Amino acid sequence: MKKAMLLALVLFAATLISAEGLTESTDDMLTVYAYDSFSGDWGPAAKLLPAFEEETGIKVNLVGAGDAVEMVSRLELEGENTEADVILGVTDDFAYRVYPYLEAYDSPYLDVIDEELVFDPEHRLLPFDYGTFAFVWDSECGLEKPQSLADLTKPEYRNKIILIDPRTSSVGLGLLLWTYNIYGDGEEFEAWWRAMKDNALTIADGWSSAYGLFTEGEAPIVLSYTTSPVYHVMNENTTRYQTLVFQEGHEAQIEAIGIVKGTEHRAEAEKFIDFILSEGQLDTAIANSMYPVNTSLELPDAFNYAPQPEKIFRSGDTSPETVEALQEKWISIMTE
C-alpha cells in the first residue's frame, strides 16, 4: 500500500508540474465560449484561431463549454460573473434563452448573409452557418427511393428506418418540428408518427448511435443531415449513401454568434465576429459539415453531394411552448 501511495504522490506532483507550465493569465485575452466540437482538436478552431491571432494580434482564450445547450446553461448560471466575451454556436431554437445576456452588433458583414437566415432582427445573435436535417439512404438497398415524408410511412419501409429520440437529441427534435411544420399537430401528425412505430427499426438516443447503426447496415434509411454523404464521398470514395431531398421542405438549424453584455473587449469581439463571418466562413462550414450563411461562397466539389434544399423551416420559429406540447404529444403517441 505504501508503495502505491508513494506512486500516487509522485504522479500527482508530476501532473501538477507539467500542467503548471501551461497556465497563463487570460485577462488580456478575448474569451470565447464555443461548443466542444468547435474547440476540439479537429474542430474549425485549430485552423481558424492561429490565422485570426496572426492577423489581428488578439489572443483568444477558447473555452469548450460542452454541447450547445450546456453552453447556454453555463452562460445562464454564470450570469454577470461570466468571463465570456463572445458566445459561438447558439442555435436559433435556444436563442431566446441567451438574448438577455447579449448586446447587439450590426456587423458590416450582415449584408452578405442570406436574409432568410437572419433570425434575430435586433442582431444580438448573428448567424454564421446552418444545417438542414434530412434522411440519408443507402441507394443500393434495393428499395424504391422515398420522395417525401409521406412515402416513409409505406409498409415496404417496415423496420428500415433509424430515427432519433426527440427527448434526448436535437436532431431527433428537428424531425419532430419538421413533421409539425409539414403536418401541423393534428391527425396527420399523429398518423405519421404511428406509422413510424412499425417502420422505425429503433429510435436511438442520439445521432452518434443512429448513424453508427446505419453504417453497420442495420437499416438503409437514417435521420441525419443533408451534408452527411460528403464524408463517404471524400473518405470512402463512394456515392452509395445519398441525401433524400423532399420538395415539401426541410427543417433547418441555424448556428449563431453574439457578444456577451458588459464585455471589456467589445472592439476585439467585433473583430472576431467579423472574421468568422468573412474569412472564417468556409473553414467553419466545412469542418462543421454545415452550409455557410454567405451564400455567394463557392463550396468545395464534395458539397455537390450535399444538396441544399430550396425550402427550409427555421427551428427557432416554433415557440418553446409548442415544442413542449409537441414532445408530450409525441410521448403519448409512441408509448400508447
Added chain:
Amino acid sequence: MARYDGYYLRRALPGIAVLVVLFLIPLITTFSYAFHDGMRPLMEIFEDGYTYRLLSFTLTESLLSALLSVLAALPFAAYFSRYTFPGRKAVMTLSALAFTIPTILVVLGFVIWYGNNGLLNDFLMRLTGRDHSVIEVLYSFRAIILAHVYLNFPIAFLLITQAWEGLSDTTEHAAYTLGAGRIRTFFMVTLPRLRGSIAAAFILIFLFCFSSFSIILVLGGNPAYSTFETEIYRRVHISVDREGAAALSVFALCVSSLLLIITGPGMRRRKAERRQRELIKAKGGTLAAAYALVLLILLFLLPPMLSIIYRAFYTKEGAFTLKAWNDIAEGGTGFMSAASGAVIASFVIASAVSLLSVFLGARIAMASAKRGSVLLPLLSSMPMASGSVTLGLGFSFLSAMIPFKSPLISLLLVIAAHLVIVLPFSVRTITPGARAIPALLPDAAYTLGASKRRTRRKVEMPFLYPYMRKAFAFSFALSLGEVNATLTLSDGRISTIPVLIYRMIGSYNYQGAAALGTILLAEALIIFAIGECGGKKNGIS
C-alpha cells in the same frame, strides 16, 4: 468496540469531505430548484402519471438485470472460488475490461456482433444457407437485458468469487457430516454467508441499470422503454426545465435510496472466518468442466469487444484496411500527438483516481463496518444513485462556481469528478471485506497491547487487500472509460481517449473510433496485467 469508533470515523473524514464538497453541495444546489415556489415542481412530478410509468419500467429493467447478472454469476463463482487452473486469473482480469469501453462503443460492438446484419448472423446465415438474419435479438426488451447482463455480469462474478474464496469450507464439511445434501448445504450454509457480497453486487448492478439510458433507447428499439434518466436528460438538455429535472432527480434518488436502506441490513456482519479456503487444483473431469465454463464466459464477453477490434481493421464489406490507423496518425492537426497525449492523460487521470478511490474508499468502508452505519454507505452510494445526468448538472454548477480556469485546475476538477463517480464503487466493493473481519481479532490484538494503528495495519488491513485490488481494477476501468464529466469540467482542454472517440464519431469516422477503442482496451489490459503481477510481488493482493 464502541470506544474505537471515533478513530475509524476520523480516518474516513477525507473521503467524506470529498463527497460533501464535490457531490453533496452541488447536488443540494441542483435540488434546490425542485423546491421553488412551495415545492410546485416536485408536486407536479408526483401527480404526473408518466412518472409512474417511468418508475415501473425503470424498476423492472434494473431489478431484472441485477437479478439475472447475479444468478448467472453464481455457478461461475462457485467454480472459480474453489478450483485453480491455468488461465483462471486471466479470465478474471479480462472480465473487468468491459468497463473501460464507453457506452457508444458497447452499443457499436453489440451491433457489429449481434446485429441483424452483424457478424454472428452473417456466420449463421452461411451455416444455415438462409438469406435473412437468423437471430433477431436486438431492438427488443431482451436486448436491453442482454446488454445489461453483459456489462454487469463481471461485477457479480468478481465480487462473489472474491467473497467465496474467503470462506473456509469447514462449515460445509460439517453440514455434510451431519447428513445434509449438497443442495441443502448450499442454500442453508453457503448462501447465507455469501449474502453480503451478493447484496453488494446486486445493488451496484441495480444502480447502474437504474440510470442507464443510451443502451435502453438504442437497443430497446421502442420509446416506451425509457427510464427516469431519459426524462431527466430531456429536461436538462432539450426543454431546459431545470426545476422539473431537479424534481425528477429528487424522486429518482428517493426511490433508489429507499432500496439502499432496505438492503442495508442484508449486508450485516458475517460471523468470524478465520481460515481462507484452499484452492484445489482442478484435474480431469473438473478441469474439463472448468474450461467449459471459461469457454462460456469468453464466448459471452469477448465477441462484442473483439468486434470493435475487428472493425478497426476491416470495413463493413470485410476488406482489410489500415485507413483508420492512418487517420489517427495523420488526421486533423497531427492527430497522432493528440492520440498519444490522450493515452497519457487517460493513464494519469485513471491512476490518480483509482489510487485515491481505493485509499479513501477503504477508510469509509472500515468506518461504516465498525459503526454498522447506514448513513455512511448511503452517502457514499449517492453519486451513483443520483444518475449521470444529475451528476453532470452538479458538475456544471461546480464548474460555474470556480471563477478562474487553467489546464491545471481543469485536470484537478476532472480527477475530482471521476473520484466522486468511482468512490461509490470502491466503497461497495471493499465493504463486504471490511464486514468480514472477525470482531474478535482486533479485540485480541488490543488485549495483547497493540495500538489501534498497529492493529489496523497488521491485523485488519490484510483482510481488505484482495477487495481493494478489485476496487482498484473497477475504479481504473471506470475512470478510463468516463466521458461526460471529463467534457463538462475540462472546458475541452483535456482529451482522454473516450473524448477522442466521441470526436471521431462526430466527424463520421466510426472505424477510427473503433481503432481508438482498441487502443483503450490495450491500455486497460496492460495496466491490469501489471496490476496482477505487481500485486503478487509487493503484497497488495
